[in-house]
Amino acid sequence: xxxxxxxxxxxxxxxxxxxxxxxxxxxxxxxxxxxxxxxxxxxxxxxxxxxxxxxxxxxxxxxxxxxxxxxxxxxxxxxxxxxxxxxxxxxxxxxxxxxxxxxxxxxxxxxxxxxxxxxxxxxxxxxxxxxxxxxxxxxxxxxxxxxxxxxxxxxxxxxxxxxxxxxxxxxxxxxxxxxxxxxxxxxxxxxxxxxxxxxxxxxxxxxxxxxxxxxxxxxxxxxxxxxxxxxxxxxxxxxxxxxxxxxxxxxxxxxxxxxxxxxxxxxxxxxxxxxxxxxxxxxxxxxxxxxxxxxxxxxxxxxxxxxxxxxxxxxxxxxxxxxxxxxxxxxxxxxxxxxxxxxxxxxxx
Numbered sequence: 626x627x628x629x630x631x632x633x634x635x636x637x638x639x640x641x642x643x644x645x646x647x648x649x650x651x652x653x654x655x656x657x658x659x660x661x662x663x664x665x666x667x668x669x670x671x672x673x674x675x676x677x678x679x680x681x682x683x684x685x686x687x688x689x690x691x692x693x694x695x696x697x698x699x700x701x702x703x704x705x706x707x708x709x710x711x712x713x714x715x716x717x718x719x720x721x722x723x724x725x726x727x728x729x730x731x732x733x734x735x736x737x738x739x740x741x742x743x744x745x746x747x748x749x750x751x752x753x754x755x756x757x758x759x760x761x762x763x764x765x766x767x768x769x770x771x772x773x774x775x776x777x778x779x780x781x782x783x784x785x786x787x788x789x790x791x792x793x794x795x796x797x798x799x800x801x802x803x804x805x806x807x808x809x810x811x812x813x814x815x816x817x818x819x820x821x822x823x824x825x826x827x828x829x830x831x832x833x834x835x836x837x838x839x840x841x842x843x844x845x846x847x848x849x850x851x852x853x854x855x856x857x858x859x860x861x862x863x864x865x866x867x868x869x870x871x872x873x874x875x876x877x878x879x880x881x882x883x884x885x886x887x888x889x890x891x892x893x894x895x896x897x898x899x900x901x902x903x904x905x906x907x908x909x910x911x912x913x914x915x916x917x918x919x920x921x922x923x924x925x926x927x928x929x930x931x932x933x934x935x936x937x938x939x940x941x942x943x944x945x946x947x948x949x950x951x952x953x954x955x956x957x958x959x960x961x962x963x964x965x966x967x968x969x970x971x972x973x974x
Contacts, residue, residue, distance in 0.1 A: 640704060643702075643705070646852060647928060647929060647932065652853060652903070658848060658850025658882040658883055658903040659848075659883030659884050660882060660913070662883065662973060663883065663912050663971065664970070664971060665955060665956050665970055668955065668956045668957040670957070671956070671957035672957055673954070677959060678958075678959060678960075680946070680949060680950060681960075682919070682961055684751045684897070684919070684920060685751045685818060685842075685843075687722075687749070687780065689721065690719060690721075691721060691946055691949065692914060692921060693721045693922075693946070693949075694723070694899060695715075695724060695922075695924075696845075696922040697727070697753070697783065697785065697822070697924070698924055698927075700727060700728060700730060700740045700755075701726070701729075701730030701740055702730075703740070706740035708932060709726070709741070711935050712938070713746035713747040713752075715942055716750050717746060717747040717748065719939070719942050720750060723750060723751070723752050723753070724752075724783055724922075725741050725752070725755050725777060726741075726755060727755050727756060727757055728741055728754050728755055728756050729760060731776060731777070732756075732765070741776065742776065742777060742778070743777075744777065744778035752777065752778065752779045753779055753781050753782070754773050754779035754781070754782050754783070755784075755785060756770065756784055759787070759791060759799075761808065762798070762802070763798055763800070766811070767814040770819075774817055780817065781818040781843075782815065782817060782818070782819050783843075783845065784811075784820070784821050784822070785822050786824070787823075787824040789826060789854065790855065793854070793855045793858040793868050793872050794858045794861070795861075805836075808836070808841065812840030818842035819840070819841060819842055820843040820844060820845065820897075822844065822845030822847050823847035823885075824847055824854055825848070825849060825851055825852050825854055826849055826878060826879035827848035827880030827882065827885035828844060828846045828847070829880055830888035830889060833846075833888070833889045833892045833896070834893060843898070843899065844889060844896065844898055844899065845900075845922060846900055846902065846918075847885075847901050847902045848880055848886070848900075849880055849882065849885075849902060850881050850903030851882075851902045851903025851926075852925045853878070855872045855878065859872035881902075882904070886898065886913055886917050886918050889917065890916070891917075897919050898918050899918060899921070900916070900918030901921065901924065907944070907947065907948025908948050910945065910949050911949050911952035912970060914961065915969075915970040916970065926941075927941060927942070957969075
């Protein structure tokens with residue numbers, strides 16, 4: 626584990642991540658999420674009522690009003706506590722699933738635990754605890770994961786894969802050797818479901834297949850087109866000229882979200898797949914679902930509203946939901962099953 630100086634650095638890093646994501650352009654510079662390459666063919670005669678559009682879904686055996694997820698963002702600081710409480714309250718009100726930010730701080734600093742304890746604010750929706758998968762190579766095992774699940778009251782654990790972020794983060798944890806075996810062992814030993822997500826560079830179909838064979842309960846592709854963590858870390862590496870310069874070469878790195886969803890679904894027809902990574906709103910969510918995702922996740926696009934106020938955050942989520950329902954109505958898909966089966970999503974390139 627880490628000494629007190631390093632633990633203080635964790636808190637500082639989390640605050641810097643929030644500030645950078647709020648105030649600087651850290652989107653990847655590649656071809657985007659790939660979702661703009663798809664369009665829905667309008668159905669002028671949808672044969673249903675807008676009020677009858679049914680967005681209800683389920684995740685981890687729990688009901689959702691919409692197939693939407695507040696993606697992992699933050700935790701471990703006073704500011705993160707305020708953000709997470711607002712996200713949790715709004716997710717509960719609107720029936721979204723919610724994923725917490727990395728819980729490593731909660732395992733290492735007792736005073737950081739409170740920022741991850743939002744179960745009281747979100748008692749019924751699916752709640753995911755979160756830990757860097759690489760921490761399984763740095764002393765975290767099933768006991769630590771159980772403790773994180775216990776203190777958060779979460780329904781499942783999601784392990785994030787962030788290899789390139791760790792490479793560009795000064796002092797990052799970069800030993801990813803033998804990690805699949807450790808994930809497989811954790812899946813066997815954990816009493817609750819274990820999922821795996823990327824952080825913005827995408828999962829390819831082969832990797833999805835290997836993870837599911839290891840016992841992972843769900844995957845979140847978290848594709849390229851949104852936040853690029855090499856760009857975030859570049860802005861933190863003030864004293865490391867090599868990392869700052871090298872990070873620029875990776876500004877367009879990653880598998881676009883749309884491509885990642887398609888590959889994941891092709892590799893795992895029956896798996897639970899979350900599509901996230903740069904989704905701009907409910908229309909993008911509808912495209913992600915039609916491409917094969919079971920849930921659509923939103924991260925940094927919610928952050929500014931969460932910092933602003935509960936009212937602003939509620940409005941932001943309401944707009945996403947309305948756009949999703951309007952898209953379903955616009956193609957005559959009365960429920961999610963019809964949306965996923967639609968032939969009206971066409972590639973335009």
